[in-house]
Amino acid sequence: xxxxPILIIVVPLLAAFLTHLTKYANLRRGAExxxxxxxxxxxxxxxxxxKTVLEGNVVKYDLxxxxxxxxxxxAVDGLSFFFALFVLGVGLLIVVYSLGIYxxxxxxxxxxxxxxxxxxxxxxxxxxxxxxxxFEILAVASYVLITYxxxxxxxxxxxxxxxxxxxAWVLFLLAIAxxxxxxxxxxxxxxxxxxxxxxKSNPQVIYLVFSLMxxxxxxxxxxxxxxxxxxxxxxxxPTPVSSLLSGLILKVGIYAMLRIxxxxxxxxxxxxxxxxxxxxxxxxxxxVGAGLALVQxxxxxxxxxxxxxxxxYILVAVGLGTQLGLKGGLFHIFNxxxxxxxxxxCAGIIISQTGFWKVSxxxxxxxxxxGVTFSFCVLSLAxxxxxxxxxxxxxxxILDATLMADNYLAVFFLFTGILLTAAYYFRVIQTFFxxxxxxxxxxxxxxxxxxFEHLSTYIFALLCLLVGIFPGIIVNLIQPAIxxxxx
Amino acid sequence: xxxxxxITVGIVVVLVGIYGILTRRNIIKxxxxxxxxxxxxxxxxxxxxxxxxxQAAILEDSNKLMVDPLPQAVMLTSxxxxxxxxxxxxxxxxxxxxxxxxxxxxxxxxx
Numbered sequence: 001x002x003x004x005p006i007l008i009i010v011v012p013l014l015a016a017f018l019t020h021l022t023k024y025a026n027l028r029r030g031a032e033x034x035x036x037x038x039x040x041x042x043x044x045x046x047x048x049x050x051k052t053v054l055e056g057n058v059v060k061y062d063l064x065x066x067x068x069x070x071x072x073x074x075a076v077d078g079l080s081f082f083f084a085l086f087v088l089g090v091g092l093l094i095v096v097y098s099l100g101i102y103x104x105x106x107x108x109x110x111x112x113x114x115x116x117x118x119x120x121x122x123x124x125x126x127x128x129x130x131x132x133x134x135f136e137i138l139a140v141a142s143y144v145l146i147t148y149x150x151x152x153x154x155x156x157x158x159x160x161x162x163x164x165x166x167x168a169w170v171l172f173l174l175a176i177a178x179x180x181x182x183x184x185x186x187x188x189x190x191x192x193x194x195x196x197x198x199x200k201s202n203p204q205v206i207y208l209v210f211s212l213m214x215x216x217x218x219x220x221x222x223x224x225x226x227x228x229x230x231x232x233x234x235x236x237x238p239t240p241v242s243s244l245l246s247g248l249i250l251k252v253g254i255y256a257m258l259r260i261x262x263x264x265x266x267x268x269x270x271x272x273x274x275x276x277x278x279x280x281x282x283x284x285x286x287x288v289g290a291g292l293a294l295v296q297x298x299x300x301x302x303x304x305x306x307x308x309x310x311x312x313y314i315l316v317a318v319g320l321g322t323q324l325g326l327k328g329g330l331f332h333i334f335n336x337x338x339x340x341x342x343x344x345x346c347a348g349i350i351i352s353q354t355g356f357w358k359v360s361x362x363x364x365x366x367x368x369x370x371g372v373t374f375s376f377c378v379l380s381l382a383x384x385x386x387x388x389x390x391x392x393x394x395x396x397x398i399l400d401a402t403l404m405a406d407n408y409l410a411v412f413f414l415f416t417g418i419l420l421t422a423a424y425y426f427r428v429i430q431t432f433f434x435x436x437x438x439x440x441x442x443x444x445x446x447x448x449x450x451x452f453e454h455l456s457t458y459i460f461a462l463l464c465l466l467v468g469i470f471p472g473i474i475v476n477l478i479q480p481a482i483x484x485x486x487x
Numbered sequence: 488x489x490x491x492x493x494i495t496v497g498i499v500v501v502l503v504g505i506y507g508i509l510t511r512r513n514i515i516k517x518x519x520x521x522x523x524x525x526x527x528x529x530x531x532x533x534x535x536x537x538x539x540x541x542q543a544a545i546l547e548d549s550n551k552l553m554v555d556p557l558p559q560a561v562m563l564t565s566x567x568x569x570x571x572x573x574x575x576x577x578x579x580x581x582x583x584x585x586x587x588x589x590x591x592x593x594x595x596x597x598x
Contacts, residue, residue, distance in 0.1 A: 129561050136568045143575060154587035156595050159579045163517055166572055167508055176499060177532040180558065397597065455554045 001017050004045040005061040005074040008084065009121045011045070012038045016113035019106045022067050034111040035095050039116065043088045053081045054480055060486025069188050074377035076481025080123045082330065085477070087123065090247050091116045091335050093456050094240045097345055101222040102352075104240075108148055115141035115210025115244060128176055129186045131256070135220075139165050148239040151230065155374040157232035162426055164229045175212035175287060178205065192263045206287065210265055210274060218259075223315060224285040227308050229297045231292075234304035239348025242300065246307045247341035251333050254314055261486045262321075274467035281320025286312025290420035297358045299347045302424060304342065306383065307375035309417060310336045316414065317398045320405055326485055328397030330478045335467065337388040339383045346376040354443030359427070373432050375457040380425040385418055390467035500527030509541025514583060514590040515592040516577045519572045 013265050015038025022030030034338035049059050059076040062068065076084075094112065100106050118138030125131050139162075146158040180186060182205065183194045199206045219226040231249075257278075265274060290311030296302040309333070349372045356362055366373040384395075384476025395418065402410040467474055491583025511517050537554030545554040585588055 119510070129564075133564060133568070136572070140571065141574060143579075147579070148580070150582075154584075155579055155582045155586060159514065159583060161580065162572070162576055163508065166521050166576075167505070167524065170501070170504075170521070170528055173525075173528045177528060177535060180532070186557070186561070341536070412586040464519065 003061070004049050005059060005076050005124055006007065006063065007045050008042040008076075009074075009117055009124060011041045012113045012117040012226065013065055013413065015041075015111045016117065019113065021112045022106065025353060026042065026128060029099075030113065031109045032095070032099055033107040034437070035113055036092070038113050038138040039092045040096060041173060042084075043092070044122065046076075046084055046088065049076050050081070050487060053485065054477070056480055056483060057338065065186050068126075069185055069190055072130050073187070074124045075126045075287035075316075077484045078260065078482075079255075079484045080475050083123045083251070086121055086334050087248055087251075090243070090341050091343065093459060094243055096459070097243070097453055098240050098450070099374045100453040101448045104148075107447075108145070111141045111145050111148075112240075112244070114144065115224075115249075116475055119248055122252055122394075124254060127186050128179070128188055128260075128338060130178060132172055135169060135172070135252075135256075138252065139169070140416060142241075142245065144266045145241045145244070146233055148238050148241065151236065153232075154236040158235040161229045161233040162220055162478065163282075164226075165199070168226075170218040172216035175209045175216070178209055178212075187259070188232075188263055189485065194412055195264050195292065206265070212258060214277075217257045218281075219253075219314075220313050221250050222285070222308050223281055224288050224312075226306075227285070227289070230308055231301045233296060233303040234344075235300035239352075242303075242344040242348070243341035246304065247337040247428075248305060248345060251337060254311070254333060258318060258485060266485075275319045277319070279316050279410065281313045282317075283313025283410060285309070285315060286417045287413060287420070290417050290424070293424045294326055294420060296424075298360070299351065299359050300344070301341050301426070302359065302428065303347055306343075306421070307340055308423070309421065310340070310383065313395065313398055313414070313416065316410060317401065320407075320419055321486075322401055322402050322405060323486060324397060324404060326482050327475065327478055328394050328401055330481055331394035331474060332391075334474055334478075335464070337392050338463050338467070339379050339391060341463070342375065342457055343383070344378045345453065345457045345460065346372050346379065349449050349452055349457065350376075352447040353403075353442045353449060354438075355446065359431050361461050362431055362437075362442075363436045364438040365432045368438055371454055373455060375461040376432070377415045377429055378461040379457075380429060383487045384422045384425055388465065388468045390464050390471070393468060393471040493530055493537060497527050497529075497534060498540060500524075501529060503527070510555025512592050514580045514592060515577075517592070518573060518580065521576070522573050525565070525572075529565055529569075530564050532558050532565075 012183060019031040019034045022034055041414050053076055059160050061074045062073045063074065115138055118134045119140060121134030122131055122138065125134060146161065147155050179191055182198055183191045187192060195206065222230045234245050237245060250449050286309045289305050289312055292308060293302050293305035296305055314329050314332050317325045317332065350362065350365060350369065351357060353369060354362060354365065365386055382391040387392040399414055402414060490523035504520050504527055507520030507523060508517055513522060526587055536558035538552060538554050541552045544553040580590065587595055589595065
């Protein structure tokens with residue numbers, strides 16, 4: 001398996017084009033089979049590297065045999081292994097959901113695989129320009145995925161997302177240009193080795209690069225003043241795409257932040273208050289997201305604002321930058337990917353069965369679909385952070401880390417955030433279990449929902465419970481990742 | 488003239504693009520501003536590798552004064568990406584006009 005790192009990226013990319021060719025094969029549901037194979041194969045390649053990586057080694061791969069400063073190189077270390085693992089896992093469950101009664105076209109699977117290939121590329125690459133290219137691949141695939149059902153509002157949402165995200169990437173490219181001008185290399189390790197000397201002679205330019213990247217990744221992960229694209233894009237996209245956006249694409253912004261900030265600015269800026277900046281922006285993000293979710297009546301928009309709020313928790317943990325803080329942050333990234341993907345699936349099923357978008361119309365839904373309502377309850381308890389579900393463990397790590405750092409203001413806001421989260425999720429659950437009889441929309445025929453959709457929500461709910469009871473498995477995966485960030 | 492080179496012009500063009508994207512409310516003008524921003528960065532990046540009087544980096548005589556080939560190669564990729572994004576954005580603009588009969592983002596938000 002000497003070529004495993006590149007195969008992890010290339011197999012989904014090839015499968016993306018193969019899905020179109022299944023038109024000519026005499027195969028029932030060929031595109032779905034190719035899509036599932038295109039995700040399972042990289043998982044196998046990833047597992048083949050698992051033992052080496054979890055022992056703390058780094059698997060390096062030079063593209064085309066060109067060594068580091070000339071060619072692009074890929075590396076699988078603890079951090080990228082952890083991210084790649086949950087990206088592929090959630091990606092597989094998104095395909096399981098898409099298998100259902102509503103048949104998605106070949107084009108949909110093709111774009112989904114393209115997006116996953118972009119995410120895996122971002123995670124594995126060690127060349128900063130290559131990272132930009134993969135970000136663009138991911139972005140283009142996601143713009144088109146949002147407009148998949150060709151609704152007018154979805155197209156407008158996609159356009160808003162396009163303009164905001166593309167400005168972010170132009171700023172990122174500007175940062176790359178400045179870094180290249182200063183160091184003469186695009187290799188991340190090469191830049192990182194020179195950045196301390198540059199900081200000593202000219203700190204302003206490092207502040208500039210940091211701010212440009214902060215804005216770019218902040219837009220991608222939905223940090224407070226830059227979160228405006230999230231609610232529209234998340235709520236207008238088709239259900240599996242909402243899960244992809246919230247579960248994986250937001251996390252990619254956090255990944256880039258972790259990778260680049262800790263590698264480049266770990267020694268120079270993080271010790272001088274850059275971490276504090278991320279921490280306080282995270283606190284604002286979590287309170288604003290929770291507050292907006294509290295007043296939101298549209299179910300999918302409520303979930304989107306809830307995503308923003310949970311990203312706030314992760315940013316607080318990243319900003320702390322301590323061993324325990326990063327443990328909580330990485331754990332919460334994993335948990336949020338599971339929980340929010342599951343919640344969007346539940347919301348999608350409920351909306352396609354009832355035809356209502358607003359929570360206030362969903363009174364007494366549990367009599368119509370007890371299974372999905374039950375999953376929704378489990379997942380929302382998990383996101384609030386109630387034991388024995390997984391959200392409890394990660395939020396406890398984050399709270400513990402802020403207490404250790406003696407930041408009592410942050411502790412206060414984290415607790416307030418948990419209470420607000422409980423407030424808006426309990427409101428939804430209360431409406432679902434309302435004693436009133438469910439009122440059907442007269443002009444609406446429910447779209448049939450098959451076993452695959454239900455199955456995927458149950459899997460997510462079960463995973464949340466299992467991870468909550470046995471958090472040790474995930475913590476063992478996180479330890480090598482923390483070793484990469486804090487050597 | 489002091490400092491009048493590709494890097495300064497590039498930064499000015501980027502700033503013009505940012506100004507455009509923040510103030511224009513017409514979808515087509517926003518797409519144009521986006522592309523202007525992108526072009527500014529491309530000009531800046533290529534200028535970083537530029538040496539006055541340098542030649543193309545073909546290694547036959549190592550004494551020649553050569554420009555840095557990497558920014559040019561990298562920016563070729565970026566140009567193609569910019570083209571693709573602009574094409575997609577214009578396609579979305581056509582769809583938006585078909586659906587809403589307006590290209591003004593303020594009117595779009597009212598719906």
